Amino acid sequence: MTKDEVRQAILDILADIAPDEDMNSINDEATLREQIDLDSMDFLDIVMELRKRFNIEVPEKDYEQLVSMASCIQYLQPILNDRQLAS
Amino acid sequence: MKRNWLKGARSAYDVVVVGSGLAGMTAANLLSKLGHSVLLVEHHYNLGGLATWFKRKGGHILDISLHGFPAGMIKTFRKYWTKEMADSVIRLKSIRFDNPQFQLNTTFDRVDFTNVLRERFGVVKEVIDEFFTTARSMNFYDELKMTTREMFEKFFPGRKDVWRFLMEPITYANGSTLDDPALTYGIVFSNFMDKGVFTFKGGTDQLIKKMKNELVKNGVDIRTHCLVEKVHLEGKAVRGVCINGQDIGCRSVLSNSNILNTVHKLVGDKHFSPEFIREVKQVRLNNSSCQVYIGIKKGETIDNAGDLLFTSVADEYNTEKILDKQVTSRTFSFYYPEIRPGSDRYSIVSSTNARYEDWANLTETQYKKAKENLIQTTLDVLEKYVPDIRKKADYFEAATPKTFKRYTLAPGGTSFGTKFEGLKISRNLPKEIPGLFHSGSVGIIMSGWLGAANYGVIVANEVDKFMRTLKDETQPLVTASV
Numbered sequence: 001m002t003k004d005e006v007r008q009a010i011l012d013i014l015a016d017i018a019p020d021e022d023m024n025s026i027n028d029e030a031t032l033r034e035q036i037d038l039d040s041m042d043f044l045d046i047v048m049e050l051r052k053r054f055n056i057e058v059p060e061k062d063y064e065q066l067v068s069m070a071s072c073i074q075y076l077q078p079i080l081n082d083r084q085l086a087s
Numbered sequence: 088m089k090r091n092w093l094k095g096a097r098s099a100y101d102v103v104v105v106g107s108g109l110a111g112m113t114a115a116n117l118l119s120k121l122g123h124s125v126l127l128v129e130h131h132y133n134l135g136g137l138a139t140w141f142k143r144k145g146g147h148i149l150d151i152s153l154h155g156f157p158a159g160m161i162k163t164f165r166k167y168w169t170k171e172m173a174d175s176v177i178r179l180k181s182i183r184f185d186n187p188q189f190q191l192n193t194t195f196d197r198v199d200f201t202n203v204l205r206e207r208f209g210v211v212k213e214v215i216d217e218f219f220t221t222a223r224s225m226n227f228y229d230e231l232k233m234t235t236r237e238m239f240e241k242f243f244p245g246r247k248d249v250w251r252f253l254m255e256p257i258t259y260a261n262g263s264t265l266d267d268p269a270l271t272y273g274i275v276f277s278n279f280m281d282k283g284v285f286t287f288k289g290g291t292d293q294l295i296k297k298m299k300n301e302l303v304k305n306g307v308d309i310r311t312h313c314l315v316e317k318v319h320l321e322g323k324a325v326r327g328v329c330i331n332g333q334d335i336g337c338r339s340v341l342s343n344s345n346i347l348n349t350v351h352k353l354v355g356d357k358h359f360s361p362e363f364i365r366e367v368k369q370v371r372l373n374n375s376s377c378q379v380y381i382g383i384k385k386g387e388t389i390d391n392a393g394d395l396l397f398t399s400v401a402d403e404y405n406t407e408k409i410l411d412k413q414v415t416s417r418t419f420s421f422y423y424p425e426i427r428p429g430s431d432r433y434s435i436v437s438s439t440n441a442r443y444e445d446w447a448n449l450t451e452t453q454y455k456k457a458k459e460n461l462i463q464t465t466l467d468v469l470e471k472y473v474p475d476i477r478k479k480a481d482y483f484e485a486a487t488p489k490t491f492k493r494y495t496l497a498p499g500g501t502s503f504g505t506k507f508e509g510l511k512i513s514r515n516l517p518k519e520i521p522g523l524f525h526s527g528s529v530g531i532i533m534s535g536w537l538g539a540a541n542y543g544v545i546v547a548n549e550v551d552k553f554m555r556t557l558k559d560e561t562q563p564l565v566t567a568s569v
Contacts, residue, residue, distance in 0.1 A: 017166065039159075041541055045166065048548050052121060057552065 028069040099336030108136025110526040110543030111343030140291040147382035156536040158282035183393035225273030236265035251404035262503030325522035339522040373503035375488035382482030383433035443488040443499040504528025
C-alpha cells in the first residue's frame, strides 16, 4: 500500500468511528485527539478495525504510535506493505 | 416434561458468553459482528442482568436501573449497537437533593455544579475548576493511593455538606464510598459532569428488546433459562461448558458472571496458580441494594417531583449510615409517562444501599416483616414529595440483597460487583487460562451502564484477538511490533 492508500484506510476507519467529524480538514502532524473528539474507547475501535480489515495486531505498548495521522502512517505503512507482499 | 431450553443449539461455538448483563450482551454482539459464532447464555428468563425491568398485574412496568447514565452511553449505543438506540437517549432535567444540610435542584453538569458550588456552598471558582480538572485527569491506570475522602479533604477541607453533594449521587450510581480510590470517583463523576444524566426513551423493556433483535440479526444464539454450571478445560485450554447438564464445545468463554463465581464455581480453584487464588481471595465484594417499587394506579397522575431525588435524614454523609438497615438515605427514581411514549403510567423506585448479611439470616416471618417495614418507611418518606402516595399507588413491592442474589446469582447479592482489586483479577484471567475471559462488574467504574457496556467491548477486543490467533494458524496475524 502506498502512503496515500494507508492514509485513506485510516480515514475510512475514523469516519466510521466518528461519523459527525469532518475528515477533510485533518492536519497530519497534529494529534488526532486535538482535531477529532476521540476517547480511549475510540482508539480501541481503531485497533479492532485494523485487525478486522488488515489482520494487523497493534500491541498495547504501541498505541501511542496512533497519536497523529503522520505517526499512524509511519507506523502502519511498513506493516501494510509487508502484508500486501505476503498475500 | 421439562422444556429443553437448548433445543437446536449447536454442539460447539467459537465463544460462549455467560450472562446477559450489558457487558455480556455488548460483547456478544460485537464478537458476532466480528465473525465469531457466539452463544449467549442467561439463567434468568429475561436478558439484561441488572439493566432489567419487570411487569406486574395492573399494567405496571417497573425499571430496576434505568435512571440514569452519562452522555457517553449515546456513543456506546451508536458504535456497538444501533443509531436508533443512540437516538432514543434523552436527558433527565431535574436532579434534586433534600437533606438536613441542603435542599437544591441541579441539572447535574459541570456548569450547573460550578454555579451551585459557588452560590450555595460559597466555594471559590479556582478551587472548583481545579477539582474538576483533577477529577477529569484521572484514568484507569493511575495510582490508587489517594482515596475520595483524601481528595475531598484536599479541595474542600471540613466541608461535609460539599462532600455529600459530590458523593451521594455517585454512591447511588456505583456504590462507591469515601474510602474507595479517588479515581473510581473521578472517572464516574467526570463522565456525568460532561453533559448530565440521561435515560432511555421507551424504557428498559424496549431497550432490551431492541438489543435482543440486534443480537439475533447479527447471528448470536441466545438461550435464556440456561445456567452455565461448569467451564470445561483441557490442560490449560478452554474446551467447552456444561449448560443445564449438557456439554457444549467452545474455544473461549467470556464470563459476565461475578468474578468470584467465575473463578471458584465455573472453573474451580485447582485450575489456577496458588498465587492467583491467593489474590482472588483478597477481592472484596461491593455492597448490595434494597429497592422499593411503587406503581401508580391507572388514571392517576403525580406532579413532577424531579427525575432523581436524593433524600436523607442523616446529619451528614456517612458510609456506615448509607449501608445501615435502619435506612436514612434513599434515592427515588421517578418514571413519568414521557419515558414510555404512548403510556400514561407513572412509577417510582426507591433505591438504598444495603448489606447482604443484614437480610440473609432472617427467618421467613422476620424477612417478610422487614420487607413490609421497608415499604412502609419508604412510603412515609415519599409522602413528603408525593402527597397521598398511598392512595395514588396500588402496587408495592420490595427487593432486598437476597432478591438481587436470586436474579443475578452474584455472591452476597452484590449490585455493584467488586471493589477495585477485582479488576486486576478480571484482566489477568486469560493469563492463567488462555481463552477464559471476564467482563463482569469489577472495580466500580464498570458498575454503571456505560462502564459495563464499555468493559464488554474492551474484553471482546481481547477475545477477538485470541480467537484470531487460533483461526489464523494458516495465515498468522502480523504483529505490528518492532
